[in-house]
Amino acid sequence: MAEHPWLTVIGLGEDGPDGLPPASRQILDSAEVVMGPPRHLSMIPESAAERVEWPVPFSDGLPLLERLRGKRVVVLASGDPFWFGAGSVIARHFEPNEWTALPGQSSFSLAAARLAWPLEQVLTLGLHAAPLTRLRPHLSPGVRMLVLLRDGAAVQTLADWLNEMGFGDSHLHVLEALGGPRERRRSTTAEALSFDDIQHPVCVGLEIDGEGRAISKASGLPDQVFESDGQITKRPIRALTLSALAPKPGEHLWDIGGGSGSIGIEWLLRHDSLTATTIEPRAERAERIRRNADALGVDRLNVVQGEAPEALAGLPMPYVVFVGGGLSAALLEWLKANLPGGTRLVANAVTLESEALLAHWHEKLGGDLLRIELAQAGPLGPRRGWKAAYPVVQWSVTL
Structure with missing residues (x-):
């Protein structure tokens, strides 16, 4: 960091500049320009420094700040600028040697x-x-x-x-x-x-208190949590699929053939640092995925409406790919040709044709091939019996 950067972000408390430590107060007093929201600017006494109100939305203030480069500039923020504050946005926009931050007491x-x-x-x-x-x-x-x-x-x-x-x-x-x-x-x-x-x-x-439904931290949320037209990876299969996807902090997922978005949403629920893009060809399903993501608190899910592999071009590269719909030889060939080594791939198949395709690629690239057969108890006349679901074949591989 430069010895005297031109830009200083100062965390201001509700007691105004009187609560600042001497070093922060000295930099504020010597500033040529003071920039901040109107409430913060109203707290500081009049001086020779030019005052610039930070506009709304916040991003509109960055070009104004750019034009002040070369002057001694102080940006006023609330409390600790790097705890849900302006500091991280400014740090992403400017070089490390251009700025410094003097945090105040956080709310x-x-x-x-x-x-x-x-x-x-x-x-x-x-x-x-x-x-x-x-x-x-x-x-x-x-x-x-x-x-x-x-x-x-x-x-x-x-x-x-x-x-x-x-x-x-x-x-x-x-x-x-x-x-x-x-x-x-x-x-x-x-x-x-x-x-x-x-x-x-x-x-x-x-x-928090009340009788509302809490969301489990385990993989495999109840199907009823998701709005769906029936195109959804069912709860037990979803739990096994999340286990195969094995999310790790900071990783990005491609969920191809999103359906209701349940896989991408559960992926994001595992950790706040995870990101995901869901690719869904049907417009009504893409909109439903967005509603499900918003309702379950992971509005950061990126939903792309389009057909894979065409819709994959230009997307941020994933660490992990899940193919739950639209499985084809052409898609697997594209993934093999375009994804970097080390990318994890999980694909689920229900039909005989897609099962045969996964068997072929398992022979070609290796990995794990798993056949999942589940049955659930249900009424059988006056008694109960087992009702079998369609078997699912799951292929997992690291490219």
């Missing part, structure tokens, strides 16, 4: 101190511009979360959504303007929330 730290919650045991989420459904995988009685929200109205929206999900008994600790003269704390339940004068900035401490 999460202040909230945990007020509530006496061990921060290492609490989920922390920034939902200023993200959907509330990102909370969905974590809704389970006893879970504690600290959530940053856009404004006071978003707290009521959160309470309404928790009620809708069956978690209306959850306790909400509404923490406003932490660390400043306007700080206020009030507690209620999602079902009983009645005050509507909540001021920005706001952090909500959640203690």
Whole structure:
């Protein structure tokens, strides 16, 4: 890092510049340009520095910042800029030797101190511009979360959504303007929330409670969790398929022939660092996949409508590929020719023709070939019997 970078990101608390350490205050006082949202700019005293309001949406401010290169610039952010803040966006946009960051006290730290919650045991989420459904995988009685929200109205929206999900008994600790003269704390339940004068900035401490359905952390969610037209990898097969896909942190999946999106969605639920692209040729199914992903809190699923292999060109390269639909010799030839060595491939087949194709490729490339036959108990006249499902042949290989 350069000794004196032109750009400094300073984390400002609700007590304004008075709460800054001497080094941060000195850099702020010597700045030629101070850039930040109006609320932050209003906290600092008048000076000779030019003031630039950061526009909305946030990305529109980056070109403005680019044009200030060469001047001594301070960007004001909230608390710790690298904890659901502006720091990571700025760091991606500029070279490491151009900037430095001086973080302040995070809202999460202040909230945990007020509530006496061990921060290492609490989920922390920034939902200023993200959907509330990102909370969905974590809704389970006893879970504690600290959530940053856009404004006071978003707290009521959160309470309404928790009620809708069956978690209306959850306790909400509404923490406003932490660390400043306007700080206020009030507690209620999602079902009983009645005050509507909540001021920005706001952090909500959640203690989840209620009779809503929690999402299991195991692979193989109930089929009923997914909206489907019947084209879905059924729960036991899905669990075995996720085991074969073997997701590891940071990996990217291609889910070819998405159907209801269940494989790609369950892949993403395994770890927040995982990414996935689902390829689905039918428009109505592609839209259904998006709805399922949003409802289950993994809106980061990338859905591509198109036919494989044509739709695969130009996509970010995967670590793992699952073929659940559209299996053909041409697709397997394309994958073999275009994917780098080390890519893991899992394909499921139900028809005799696709089973024969996998047997041929197993002979050609090796790997594991598994035949899965399942039966479920059901009524048989006045008694019960076994009802067999179609067998599934699964081929797993590392290219």
